[in-house]
Amino acid sequence: MKIDLQAVEDTAKALYIRALKVLPPDIKEGFSRLEKRETDGTAQRVLATMVQNIAVAEETDNLLCQDTGVPIYNLWIGRGVEVDGQALKQAIRRGCERATREYPLRSSVVHPLTRKNEHTSCGVEVPVIHIDFNDEPQNLRIEMIPKGSGSENNSFLKMAVPAEGVAAIKTFVIDCVLAAGGKTCPPTIVGVGLGGTSDLAVALAKRAATRPLGSACADPAGAELEQQLSIAVNQLGVGPQGLGGDATAFAVHIELAATHITMNPIAVNMQCHSARRARADISPAGVAFGF
Incomplete structure (x- = not known):
């Protein structure tokens, strides 16, 4: 399978926005478990407020947190996948930039010395991109994690x-x-x-x-x-x-x-409690989103 780089770019953009707006089901279930075990009254109220904030953000299609984080993309290339590695990284970066400019998102990424913000969520060595391999045939998996400060x-x-x-x-x-x-x-x-x-x-x-x-x-x-x-x-x-x-x-x-x-x-x-992440699989069948 030859990877469509435009599909990668579009997916990278969609994943950034999705990760910032929809909390994974396992984290929501984690809140439920903690609420059932919590014995402190103040803590019970704080947990309830957190759960309500998550629900309101998703119902109103808003971000879970104002911190858009440092964008991290983890990629796994499966067996039989043909792709230009450098072009793949460039497509991820373009998708990250587009999410920031077109959504738009607040860019939290600055130069470490000048503190200049390019307002793209990108900079030197950012987005952070990790590439690994797995046994899944004809599949490229992309995971996006916005890591807040x-x-x-x-x-x-x-x-x-x-x-x-x-x-x-x-x-x-x-x-x-x-x-x-x-x-x-x-x-x-x-x-x-x-x-x-x-x-x-x-x-x-x-x-x-x-x-x-x-x-x-x-x-x-x-x-x-x-x-x-x-x-x-x-x-x-x-x-x-x-x-x-x-x-x-x-x-x-x-x-x-x-x-x-x-x-x-x-x-x-x-x-943090807003443990945001999103995932997509690109295969001959198309793009499938998940967590």
Whole structure:
């Protein structure tokens, strides 16, 4: 299958807008679970307000949050797909620019030194584009994640001492959640990246933070630690919007990689309660949107 680059551009544009306006079903279900378990009166009211805001945004076709974030596009190229990689990236960028200008959206992307805003949601190395491969035949999958600064500002890395073991991981994650407090607009998804190198650990944490609720780490030991930490962070009392309560996080997600015998990298990246993402599959049958 040869990829139609115009279809990619149009899809990239549509995904950005869709991600900003429609919350994935797993996040809505996560709110329902937290509401049922919440015991603090103030937290119950805050959660109810969040749920109402989500409903109003969708009913009135408005954005879930004013922060349009840093646009991230994750692509998976399936078997038998023919595409020019550089042209593919350019099509994604054009789609991102069109979403910002034609919708229009507020551009949140600026130059790191001059702070100049091109009002395209694009800049040097932005949108962030990750390209990988999978076994799906004749299929190109595009996932769009607008990562807001409230959550991205709460990113942490520690090169732990291996002898400290799992205890160091637990302590660091708990300390990060406490340090973030209400600044990440909890309830959050706490993404944890373990192992690899420093840069890989941070990338794994981002992958974990943006994974759908209900999914589990593919590694059994990682999945067990996810469950332990998910319980622990919701006993900290941070609560929704940092105002106290049980609902500090929807979940703790972990992604891991092998590492060096003398290293134990630990990274934490958080996603706010408006955990926005959208996905599309481009195949010979056309374009199918989902989450």
